[in-house]
Amino acid sequence: xxxxxxxxxxxxxxxxxxFTLPHGKILTPIFMPVGTNGSVKAVKHKxxxxxxxxxxxxNTYHLYLRPGSDIxxxxxxxxxxxxxxHNILTDSGGFQIFSLAPFRKITKDRIKFRSHIDGSYHTLxxxxxxxxxxxxKSDILMPLDVCTAPDTExxxxxxxxKITHDWAARSIEYWKRYKQEWGGQLFGIVQxxxxxxxxxxxxxxxxxxxxxxxxxxxxSVGEPFDIFKDFLEYTAGLIDKSKPHYLMGIGTPxxxxxxxxxxIDMFDCVYPTRIARNGTLFTWNGKIAIKKENFAEEFKPIxxxxxxxxxxxYSRAFIRHLFKTNEILGPMxxxxxxxxxxxxxxxxxxxxxxxxxxxxxxxxxxxxxGSN
RNA sequence: UCCCCUGUAGCUCAGCCGGUAGAGCGGGUGGCUGUUAACCACUAGGUCGGCAGUUCGAGUCUGUCCGGGGGAG
Numbered sequence: 318x319x320x321x322x323x324x325x326x327x328x329x330x331x332x333x334x335x336f337t338l339p340h341g342k343i344l345t346p347i348f349m350p351v352g353t354n355g356s357v358k359a360v361k362h363k364x365x366x367x368x369x370x371x372x373x374x375x376n377t378y379h380l381y382l383r384p385g386s387d388i389x390x391x392x393x394x395x396x397x398x399x400x401x402x403h404n405i406l407t408d409s410g411g412f413q414i415f416s417l418a419p420f421r422k423i424t425k426d427r428i429k430f431r432s433h434i435d436g437s438y439h440t441l442x443x444x445x446x447x448x449x450x451x452x453x454k455s456d457i458l459m460p461l462d463v464c465t466a467p468d469t470e471x472x473x474x475x476x477x478x479k480i481t482h483d484w485a486a487r488s489i490e491y492w493k494r495y496k497q498e499w500g501g502q503l504f505g506i507v508q509x510x511x512x513x514x515x516x517x518x519x520x521x522x523x524x525x526x527x528x529x530x531x532x533x534x535x536x537s538v539g540e541p542f543d544i545f546k547d548f549l550e551y552t553a554g555l556i557d558k559s560k561p562h563y564l565m566g567i568g569t570p571x572x573x574x575x576x577x578x579x580x581i582d583m584f585d586c587v588y589p590t591r592i593a594r595n596g597t598l599f600t601w602n603g604k605i606a607i608k609k610e611n612f613a614e615e616f617k618p619i620x621x622x623x624x625x626x627x628x629x630x631y632s633r634a635f636i637r638h639l640f641k642t643n644e645i646l647g648p649m650x651x652x653x654x655x656x657x658x659x660x661x662x663x664x665x666x667x668x669x670x671x672x673x674x675x676x677x678x679x680x681x682x683x684x685x686x687g688s689n
Numbered sequence: 690u691c692c693c694c695u696g697u698a699g700c701u702c703a704g705c706c707g708g709u710a711g712a713g714c715g716g717g718u719g720g721c722u723g724u725u726a727a728c729c730a731c732u733a734g735g736u737c738g739g740c741a742g743u744u745c746g747a748g749u750c751u752g753u754c755c756g757g758g759g760g761a762g
Contacts, residue, residue, distance in 0.1 A: 351723080351724065352724095353724050354724090358724080358726095358727085359727070374723075376723080376724080379724085379725090406723095408723050409723085410723090411723080412723045413723085413724085413725090415723095416723095416724095416725095417724090417725060433725050434725080459723080462723095464723080506723090532723085534723070535723095537722050537723090538722085538723095539722095563723090564723095565723040566722055566723040567722055567723090568722045569722065572722070584722095584723095585722095585723060586722050586723080586724095587721085587722065587723090587724045587726085588721070588722045589722095590724085591721060591722085591724065591726065591727095591728080592720095592721060592722095593727095594726080594727045594728080595720095595721070595726080595727070595728060595729090596727085597721085609716095609717085610715090610716070610717090640727085641715095643727075644727095645727070647727075648727045649727095651727090652727095
């Protein structure tokens with residue numbers, strides 16, 4: 318994978334790194350848009366690649382249920398199936414089974430659950446989940462893990478962590494048998510809920526295994542921002558620094574900045590794309606809800622400093638009109654804009670790390686963006 | 690001039706045999722963080738055209754005036 322740290326901030330843990338995946342080189346920090354079903358909702362693949370995005374996230378659980386791995390196998394893998402020749406990280410689906418399955422039972426060696434689509438019964442082992450991602454030919458694979466809610470009692474958190482660790486070891490063993498086939502990289506996931514001793518144990522254990530990258534899971538699951546920051550800082554400080562760091566499921570500009578400050582290299586989130594579809598847009602002066610009446614006659618772009626297609630061609634008034642009339646173009650333009658905004662934010666952050674002025678940038682950004 | 694229909698929230702309209710009003714849209718607010726989400730939740734607006742009757746009680750019945758729409762001449 319050839320992981321290299323290109324630049325480190327002197328007064329924070331922020332860093333610029335690069336590594337190579339089967340479908341091209343990754344420069345971090347990087348935000349991965351979420352395309353659960355192989356499509357980032359409301360945007361074409363070309364729109365993504367044109368704006369420099371070369372790593373998206375898909376979901377093993379969703380793709381396993383629909384269309385099923387047989388079809389993806391017949392298509393020649395996920396890249397061919399969805400017609401995306403850049404990198405794909407596939408999440409395992411542990412989080413989905415945790416968050417949405419109406420029925421689930423986790424035992425020591427497998428997970429049983431019912432489909433959210435038709436209620437059908439399914440069983441997956443950690444090996445099955447790696448096998449699915451092998452069929453997909455994912456560039457980054459994630460192992461099945463057990464995610465827990467913030468209010469989970471200690472004993473249950475311990476149990477979930479132990480199962481996660483056991484499955485991590487099994488996943489890596491299975492992956493090692495086949496990884497040469499296509500070069501996909503398996504990341505480990507740190508759990509431990511909101512207990513520092515468990516976070517420490519998990520970070521150390523996952524770091525001790527032979528994963529090419531380390532992910533932090535189980536954060537940003539409903540806890541207050543201060544708790545998130547506390548556990549992020551604590552956990553990120555304990556993972557192997559010679560590997561890429563991936564914080565799962567964030568976020569907003571504030572969360573992203575916090576993550577980068579703590580040495581996180583990669584993150585993914587539905588937030589920018591989902592709020593876009595729901596009519597909320599990022600600007601350097603904070604978010605705006607474009608459907609509000611006060612934008613009805615604003616003939617300027619969403620964000621003057623933005624170079625996205627929406628900002629180059631359309632006014633706030635028109636985009637509001639698209640949303641009010643329920644035109645599909647509204648969510649499309651909004652999504653493109655929000656992804657561009659996050660990309661621009663991250664490239665500014667990268668520049669600030671280059672010049673070792675990350676904290677100055679953070680202060681300046683939050684000063685104008687606000688902390689909403 | 691006569692006849693019929695009609696006047697209820699910003700808009701379009703519901704309100705059975707009378708018991709002090711609702712919806713959709715629009716407005717406002719909040720939410721969305723390893724996607725079951727172009728979604729969800731909450732909220733503000735009405736002396737029911739005016740006046741006078743009947744009635745214990747009228748948006749609902751009666752009279753009349755005013756404003757719309759249609760028809761006949």
